[in-house]
Amino acid sequence: MPLRLEIKRKLAQRSERVKSVDLHPTEPWILASLYSGTVCIWNYQSQTMAKSFEVAELPVRSAKFIARKQWVVAGADDMHIRVYNYNTMDKVKIFEAHTDYIRCVAVHPNLPYVLSSSDDMLIKLWDWDKGWVCTQVFEGHSHYVMQVTFNPKDTNTFASASLDRTIKIWNLGSPDPNFTLDAHQKGVNCVDYFTGGDKPYLITGSDDHTAKVWDYQTKSCVQTLEGHTHNVSAVCFHPELPIIITGSEDGTVRIWHSTTYRLENTLNYGLERVWAIGYLKGSRRVVIGYDEGTIMVKLGREEPVASMDNSGKIIWAKHNEIQTVNIRSVGADTQIADGERLPLAVKELGTCDLYPQSLKHNPNGRFVVVCGDGEYIIYTALAWRNRSFGSALEFVWSSDGEYAVRESTSKIKIFSKNFQEKKSIRPTFSAERIFGGTVLAMCSNDFICFYDWAECRLIRRIDVNVKNLYWADSGDLVVIASDTSFYILKYNRDVVASYLDSKMAVDEQGVEDAFELLHEMNERVRTGIWVGDCFIYNNSSWRLNYCVGGEVTTMSHLDRPMYLLGYLASQSKVYLIDKEFNVMGYTLLLSLIEYKTLVMRGDLDRANEVLPSIPKEHHNSVARFLESRGMIEDALEVATDPDYRFDLAMQLGRLEVAKSIATEVQSESKWKQLGELAMSTGKLEMAEECLKHAVDLSGLLLLYSSLGDAEGISKLATLAKEQGKNNVAFLCLFTLGKLEDCLQLLIESNRIPEAALMARSYLPSKVSEIVAIWRKDLNKVSPKAAESLADPEEYPNLFDDWQVALAVESKAAEKRGVYPPAEEYINHADKSHIPLVEAFRNMQIEEEEQPLENGESYHELAEQNEEEYTEEQNAEEGSQEEVVVDADSTDGAVLVNGTEAKEEYETPST
DSSP: OOOOOOEEEEEEEEOSOEEEEEEOSSSSEEEEEETTSEEEEEETTTTEEEEEEEOOSSOEEEEEEEGGGTEEEEEETTSEEEEEETTTOOEEEEEEOOSSOEEEEEEOSSSSEEEEEETTSOEEEEEGGGTSEEEEEEOOOSSOEEEEEEETTEEEEEEEEETTSEEEEEETTOSSOSEEEEOOSSOEEEEEEOOSSSOOEEEEEETTSOEEEEETTTTEEEEEEOOOSSOEEEEEEOSSSSEEEEEETTSOEEEEETTTOOEEEEEOOSOSOEEEEEEOTTOOEEEEEETTEEEEEEESOOSOEEEEOTTSEEEEEETTEEEEEEGGGSOTTOOOOTTOBOOOOOEEEEEOSSOOSEEEEOTTSSEEEEEETTEEEEEETTTOOEEEEEEOSEEEEBTTSOEEEEEETTEEEEEOTTSOEEEEEOOSSOOOEEEOBSSEEEEOSSOEEEEOTTTOOEEEEEOSOOSEEEEOTTSSEEEEEOSSOEEEEEEOHHHHHHHHHTTOOOOTTBOTTSEEEEEEEOOOEEEEEEETTEEEEEETTOEEEEEETTEEEEEEEOSSOOEEEEEETTTTEEEEEOTTOOEEEEEOOHHHHHHHHHHHHTOHHHHHHHGGGSOGGGHHHHHHHHHHTTOHHHHHHHOOOHHHHHHHHHHHTOHHHHHHHHHHHOOHHHHHHHHHHHHHTTOHHHHHHHHHHTTOHHHHHHHHHHHTOHHHHHHHHHHHHHTTOHHHHHHHHHHTTOHHHHHHHHHHTTOHHHHHHHHHHHOGGGHHHHHHHHHHHHTTTOHHHHHTOOOTTTOGGGSTTHHHHHHHHHHHHTTTTOOOOGGGHHHHTTSOOOOHHHHHHHHHHHHHTSBOTTSOBHHHHHHHHHHHHHHHHHHHHTTOOOOOBOTTOSSSOOEETTEEOOOOOOOOOO
16 A cells, blocks of 8 residues: 655755755755865755855765754865854865765764765764764775764664675774675665664665665675665655655656565656655755755655543654653643643553554543554554554544444445454445444545445435535534535435335435535534534634634634644533644633534524533633624623623714723823713713813814804803813804904913904904014014004004904994893894994994085095095105005915015914
């Protein structure tokens, strides 16, 4: 059976011929040395070149990271070793190491040593703590030494591969090899040690087109891997997966099972010859160097092989080793925050005879099945004893403890609880996946078919591309997860049972009413579990969510990929595991789930009985759920957060509740919101109180002026003046007819031009006084402009209707300060809107038009007197230039004889 490894290409970069590759242990970097003499560092996350070193004009056949020193060490065909700091790009060291091409450099895992091998048939050991002095030379090969590599299980030994067709094993400190393997019929290009488990194996690749696995304790060949059609140039045992990877000058990379030695896959990316393979312990990334560039692939899935039973016992597989932890071993007095790693004691449970690709407890937790390598083994969960085994590509449990295996795409077997085969099925379609649970499901690429466990009769076919299936413990609800969304369905078991009992013929679609679609959610489920009627899952962006009745709530934003294990009701926690086998818990109250479920079902009486059992700190979550259901009144009763309760009260128009919250919180914004709502609903007394609390002077002005409340406006004027809100204060005073106070406010605010204009319009008797102040102020800026200001007492002829305006002022003053109530507005609405000055002037004209005794009218007499006065004035002034000041200018510009004065005085804007 194939390993079914997912292989995803993560980086593809074209370049000159790549002679070696290496992965950085912590940074997302690939180190590639090129035949052109350059060393590059590629960032596989950003898909860009991070750094580049021009090392030599000749090929650089080997380069490695020395991460603990932030160095890169490179050996080239110019016989020199060079060391660079990859952060500063500085050259740390350069020295001549050999008398011929340097084929390989290898870095000791923890000591300050670098090994180099060369075409001069020597291997040398260099100590960087001693200034890169050569501390040992290893002689013995009779041809080019192509590769050297340290033994990860015994770092005091290393192996060397040579074109003299041998592999030699050496000890540091000894000049002679421990032993020699006559490995191949032609030269040996590469060698690598087995890193996982206890097997004392190494692998070699040769120009005889084969790779061979050796036991270096018995010095015997364990297996020959045949299939490449050209020289084998690179080999490795993968440190995390049960695979061997070989690369050849035939352009292919072959993946072999490291236990069965079966060829699992062949990769060909069309980049010509393969020269190097790089990997890293703890990572599933593999990087390959070709004639025309670099490829990085990710092998297998990151999801850990683990399972948790209902009591909190977790079993997981690390390679072939099986380990167990118990969540209950963490004492109740140990306070662990949500998302923190649990301090669990790991116990060795045993080993597995096959490489586990899946591991799953049966429903009661007594047995655990391990599936992989085309086989399954059922173990007892406590003692780890083998109870049953067989062939299987996939294995699934039923909710009652029966199980089914998929032996191939055309053969599925069902077994009873006592491990006896009950039935063998050959589906009419290609079964790519099977799922267990309440009923047995078989999937093709386009649809899923459900069958009963007893007779394997078709229940229902649903046309959907299924990635996973999750059954609730009750057996009434199921989630079908696809690539982009998931569907929550209700299983009508009574309908199915009566249909099957009736022995009626079922068509190819099955029982029509077997499933009822409840909800469709546009999210991808990575892993999921059911807790009652609540579906907990993490999505494609690694948010931990739960869904009750189609309502999705986010529990946490996960900072890295995590996978759901299960739920412990006694601790009210859902548990997750990451790829490093760290276990984390997140609180999810069963009472909260039960309450939401009852609300969704419409059973509000029982829901209210459950509510007191939910801690207060979760009540806001409950309230938001109720609000989303349109139950705002109930949400207001449950919510505890003042801000949230205020918003709910405002939605409901419950002004008294909102007022009590605003009083408690004392927030200006809340008072203002409440005031606006009270005003719009006609509750003016409350509106006034709220606007006062909010210090909303504009709102108060609107309210008082609408009510005709002179006393309120008077108080508001004082308050506005105290707070420096001069615009509001001015409007209040103006509304009250307190013109003198308005003038004084403008003067105090240094708005003197506006004060002059206002006096001209409303208080002519004050104009001279204001002009004097204006002149004094303007004199600081432009004395000439100040002299140009005209005073009506000096030049009454320049001010139209001046005497009329004075007379109107004295008449109007009698009625200022009288405030009829707003209800009398109707009596004044139809009165003439003619300005007072114009009305007064019309009255004068009517009187003046009455004939005098000599037949002349007052008007004619006034015109004659005015002409005589003008002639006298002109005679007195002679040829003196007349100065005319436009006192009505609103922008502060002073007009002298119709021309704007050249001055920089600027009037503050209103």
